[in-house]
Amino acid sequence: MSIVLRTTGLSKSFKGKEVVSEVSMTIRKGEIYGFLGPNGAGKTTVMRMLTGLVAPSGGTIELFGEPVRRGEVEPLKRMGSMIEYPVFYEHLSAQQNMRLHCDYMGCYDPDAIGEALRLAGLKDTGGKPVKAFSLGMKQRLGIARAICAKPELLILDEPVNGMDPVGIRELRELFRALSKDYGITILISSHILQEIEVLADTIGIIHEGKLVEEVSMEQVRNERTACIEAVTSDARQAAFVIEEQLGIRSFKVLGNDTVRVYDPRIAPSELARALVLHGIGLTSLTRRNVSLEEQFLKWIQGGKSHGDADEARASKN
Numbered sequence: 307m308s309i310v311l312r313t314t315g316l317s318k319s320f321k322g323k324e325v326v327s328e329v330s331m332t333i334r335k336g337e338i339y340g341f342l343g344p345n346g347a348g349k350t351t352v353m354r355m356l357t358g359l360v361a362p363s364g365g366t367i368e369l370f371g372e373p374v375r376r377g378e379v380e381p382l383k384r385m386g387s388m389i390e391y392p393v394f395y396e397h398l399s400a401q402q403n404m405r406l407h408c409d410y411m412g413c414y415d416p417d418a419i420g421e422a423l424r425l426a427g428l429k430d431t432g433g434k435p436v437k438a439f440s441l442g443m444k445q446r447l448g449i450a451r452a453i454c455a456k457p458e459l460l461i462l463d464e465p466v467n468g469m470d471p472v473g474i475r476e477l478r479e480l481f482r483a484l485s486k487d488y489g490i491t492i493l494i495s496s497h498i499l500q501e502i503e504v505l506a507d508t509i510g511i512i513h514e515g516k517l518v519e520e521v522s523m524e525q526v527r528n529e530r531t532a533c534i535e536a537v538t539s540d541a542r543q544a545a546f547v548i549e550e551q552l553g554i555r556s557f558k559v560l561g562n563d564t565v566r567v568y569d570p571r572i573a574p575s576e577l578a579r580a581l582v583l584h585g586i587g588l589t590s591l592t593r594r595n596v597s598l599e600e601q602f603l604k605w606i607q608g609g610k611s612h613g614d615a616d617e618a619r620a621s622k623n
């Protein structure tokens with residue numbers, strides 16, 4: 307799959323304070339990339355750099371396979387974006403606002419405005435001025451504006467912020483349709499995990515300006531179904547048995563008594579037998595799914611992904 311956007315070491319400082327640090331992210335053609343992070347993590351700043359609204363302090367951006375030079379507008383014409391709250395001419399209608407935008411973008415397709423408004427669920431607003439629109443309608447108009455020139459890459463910063471659940475569901479369907487039916491690659495940010503979880507093909511997690519994880523949702527789903535959690539009398543001894551006797555490297559120690567094993571080849575009975583044979587007390591053994599929420603918290607608290615036995619080894623030493 308070809309790469310639509312790649313950043314390498316992208317950084318931004320404001321008045322000497324670095325708010326985005328060395329972000330290297332890769333977005334593939336046709337995917338929905340969920341950019342997830344708590345408030346203030348740096349999502350908007352990254353998106354502003356990607357859309358040429360602010361200049362990076364360091365690093366590089368590659369769009370559609372070409373490095374982006376400062377002030378270059380060509381790649382921007384292949385992108386649509388809605389960064390923060392969209393701003394409109396409030397006394398003009400949706401149609402009039404869209405016309406102005408299309409003129410500015412050099413988009414002269416006579417059907418483009420009607421189609422974008424229809425897709426965004428705004429085809430019946432007639433001459434109503436934007437100042438009479440609800441917040442949700444303004445968000446939709448921002449999206450209609452972003453898609454009307456048929457972008458190859460759509461960048462949306464918290465597009466469902468402040469919307470009601472029905473509106474959120476409708477927009478989610480719209481994003482899916484834009485991705486699947488129109489082949490548009492989408493970068494979408496949110497601080498709400500559940501929003502991204504149901505939509506994204508890949509997630510990038512940003513925390514305190516750093517990209518702490520970039521992983522496909524498929525990988526996340528596969529990994530979180532294959533966990534056996536053992537509550538034992540001594541987690542460090544259990545980790546030793548798991549690694550040395552069973553030869554498993556994919557496990558994690560949690561606290562003094564709990565070990566999670568992610569290797570799908572091991573049966574719970576086999577694990578139980580090995581632990582008991584080596585004199586380790588076993589309080590419980592359960593198959594469980596690690597929720598993405600748990601995983602997310604670990605990522606932003608600096609935890610490594612669970613396919614790694616380093617932590618277990620560290621706690622043995």
Ligand SMILES: Nc1ncnc2c1ncn2[C@@H]1O[C@H](COP(=O)(O)OP(=O)(O)OP(=O)(O)O)[C@@H](O)[C@H]1O
Pocket residue numbers: 320325343344345346347348349350351352497
């Ligand atoms: N123009 C600016 N001048 C100074 N600091 C800024 C500027 N823009 C952003 N920041 C700071 O950069 C940090 C990251 O902000 P940013 O808006 O990128 O985060 P975010 O992840 O989009 O958060 P939110 O979801 O709250 O919008 C914050 O600490 C913010 O205060």
